[in-house]
Structure formats: structure tokens, C-alpha cells
Ligand SMILES: Nc1ncnc2c1ncn2[C@@H]1O[C@H](COP(=O)(O)OP(=O)(O)O)[C@@H](O)[C@H]1O
């Protein structure tokens with residue numbers, strides 16, 4: 001016997017027929033001897049429709065607290081219908097919403113993007129949800145919602161039902177979390193945008209996080225925070241009405257702890273090369289020509305950035321000498337580039353954390369102490385989860401210490 005958390009997204013409960021199919025799949029899983037927790041989103045586009053109504057009626061005068069309360073209605077409705085449908089199939093089910101005494105997900109009072117109180121949630125999942133499972137009852141829990149210490153409804157942010165499912169799975173020590181949605185699994189790209197998209201049989205947690213961070217709606221980027229190594233996870237289609245169907249397996253735990261900031265200074269001394277030319281932004285294939293040259297000579301680029309009239313590249317000190325020579329050949333062999341310069345010795349400091357995605361001001365908090373200590377930043381690049389700072393080699397250790405002091 002195992003514990004399975006099954007989450008049904010809005011489209012998977014988008015009609016009476018789909019709700020029946022979903023309830024039936026849950027009951028079948030239960031009949032096979034598993035304990036099942038159901039997490040449900042609002043039916044179809046209910047949340048979008050509520051937002052539209054609020055915009056048209058109240059507009060900006062709505063408070064965040066009021067809006068969270070209004071949005072919660074979608075999930076309040078869907079859990080009731082789902083629990084009743086499961087019961088109609090002969091198995092005991094209990095809906096749980098933020099007003100239930102047994103509500104598990106406790107958050108702060110950031111109403112529309114609430115932060116989860118993991119300790120309190122863990123306690124309540126054990127006390128209430130686990131108990132229901134042991135009584136043979138199927139808990140049907142509102143996805144997306146939380147409740148603060150004052151008893152006010154909060155939301156976990158748009159698409160937050162995925163977070164609810166993995167959070168509850170984590171707190172229960174579940175065997176599996178199954179995300180039921182309107183695609184066959186994770187695809188090579190959004191099938192609504194490219195019809196050549198194909199289904200992946202598996203994807204690693206890290207890959208899935210990156211895909212989600214860059215907008216693949218299929219899973220909320222914060223959900224996998226709660227994917228423990230021993231929890232199996234998959235994304236499947238609602239079409240089959242079967243939780244055992246194959247979709248995309250999400251493999252392994254997250255490699256890096258969330259909540260943790262990793263700061264590293266590259267051991268290698270780097271050199272900066274600037275390739276210069278007029279109006280490079282509008283020149284086609286120039287980056288391809290540069291990287292092709294670098295690739296032919298088996299050199300590794302540590303960083304690259306583009307500007308109006310220059311492209312800056314970072315290489316290991318010894319490789320930069322060869323890169324300089326080879327890229328100079330490119331410069332004098334064509335009309336687009338005018339010149340190249342091999343500049344100072346550089347230290348590279350990388351700052352990485354999954355928390356950067358939704359934390360404003362990270363770049364400012366990295367650059368402020370450097371500015372205050374008169375350390376010049378040669379280059380800075382950033383992605384959703386990483387900021388890489390290039391400074392003069394002689395400033396490297398001090399810059400590293402300052403960033404560490406500020407962020408940790
Ligand atoms: N790489 C991808 N693989 C699968 N689906 C994707 C991908 N990128 C974006 N999507 C979109 O995610 C949608 C599913 O997410 P969502 O609409 O939030 O479902 P649900 O209502 O079940 O939570 C799909 O319909 C698809 O258009």
C-alpha cells in the first residue's frame with residue numbers, strides 16, 4: 001500500500017464528464033489498495049474569469065486580501081464537486097478548504113503570493129490529512145490556496161496547485177505525486193505553440209525547473225522544491241481516466257537546496273577579449289562566426305556578452321592567447337569587425353540560488369557593496385537563477401568576501 005497525491009488541473013476537471021473520469025481514476029487507485037489524496041484546481045478558466053470580473057467591477061480598488069478571497073471560490077467549488085462525485089462511486093471522501101478545521105496549508109499574509117509556513121503545514125498534514133487516510137477516507141484538498149494565522153485565505157500564486165500537491169506529498173512522505181493535465185506529459189516545447197512538439201518519457205528535476213522558470217506552464221517552478229528523492233513524480237493526461245498511465249516521469253531530487261545561495265569564485269584566472277565593430281547589434285551571424293572559430297580551436301568560453309559595438313568574451317588566461325590570435329584572423333579576414341583587444345586578468349564570481357527567481361533586488365544587493373568599496377565590475381551577466389560577476393583579478397578575493405557577507 002502506498003500514498004499517492006493526485007492533482008487535477010483546471011482543464012482536467014473542465015466538464016462533468018471530466019470530473020467523473022477524474023473521480024473514477026481516484027477510486028480505482030484506492031481500490032488497488034493505495035491511500036489517495038486529491039488536490040484540485042478551479043474548474044477550467046474560473047480563476048481567469050474571476051480576475052476579469054474584478055477588473056471590470058472594482059478595478060484597482062480591490063485589496064489583495066479581497067482578491068485572494070474571491071479567487072479562492074474556484075477551488076472551493078471544485079473540491080465540493082469532486083468529493084461528492086467520489087462518494088457517489090462508493091468511497092468516502094472529504095473536501096477540505098481553508099475554512100475547514102482540518103485545513104493543512106498555512107502561510108504568511110502575503111495574500112496573492114503567500115510564503116508557506118513549512119513547520120505548521122507539516123504538523124497539520126500529519127494531524128489531519130494522514131489521519132483521514134488512515135480512516136480510509138479520501139481527502140480532497142483545494143489546490144492553490146493557503147490560510148494565514150488570522151484565518152484569512154491566501155493564494156500561492158497563479159498555477160499554485162502544483163505547489164500544493166508536491167507540498168502535501170512531501171509532508172506525507174508520499175510514494176508518488178501525479179499531476180494530471182491536458183497534455184500527454186512534458187513535451188519538447190509548448191504544443192500550443194509548435195505542433196511538432198513530442199512527449200518526453202522522462203525529464204530531470206533540474207531540467208523541469210529550468211523549463212518551468214522560462215514559462216512552460218505545465219508545472220509551477222516552485223513545486224519541485226518539495227520533491228524529495230524518494231517521491232516518484234509524473235505528469236499525465238486526463239484523457240485516459242487512469243492514474244497508472246505513462247506520461248513523463250520527473251527524475252531525481254533537486255540537486256541544489258532551495259533557500260541556499262551558492263557563491264563560488266572560479267579558481268582559474270581569466271582574460272577578457274573584446275571584439276569590436278560598428279553597429280554589431282544589426283550584423284547577422286557575427287556571434288556564430290566567433291563561436292565557430294572558438295569551437296574549431298577547441299577553446300572554452302566562460303562568458304560572453306554583446307553590446308552595440310563590441311562582443312566581450314572570457315577565456316582562461318592561457319587559452320585567451322590562442323583565442324586572441326584566431327579571432328584576430330577573423331577580424332582581418334572580413335569587413336564587419338574592425339579590431340580586437342586582449343584585456344586585463346579577470347576573476348569570475350558566480351552567485352546561484354533558485355530563490356532569485358522571485359526575489360527582487362538581488363543584482364542591486366550584489367553590486368552595492370562592490371560600488372561602496374570602489375570595485376569596478378568589468379561585466380555582469382544574469383539568468384533566472386544565477387548572477388555572474390567579472391572583476392579585475394586583483395579585486396577577486398575582496399569582491400567574493402563582500403558578496404558573501406552581504407548575501408549569507
Ligand atoms: N514543454 C511543455 N510541455 C507540455 N505542456 C506545456 C509545455 N510548455 C507549455 N505547456 C502548456 O502547459 C499547459 C498545461 O498547463 P496548465 O494549462 O496550467 O494545465 P493545468 O490546468 O492542468 O494546470 C499545456 O496545455 C501546454 O500548452
Ligand SMILES: N[C@@H](CC(=O)OP(=O)(O)O)C(=O)O
Pocket residue numbers: 008009010011041042047048074143144157158159160161162
Ligand atoms: N486555479 C489557479 C491554480 C492552478 O494551479 O490552476 P491550474 O492547475 O489549472 O493551472 C490558477 O488558475 O492559477
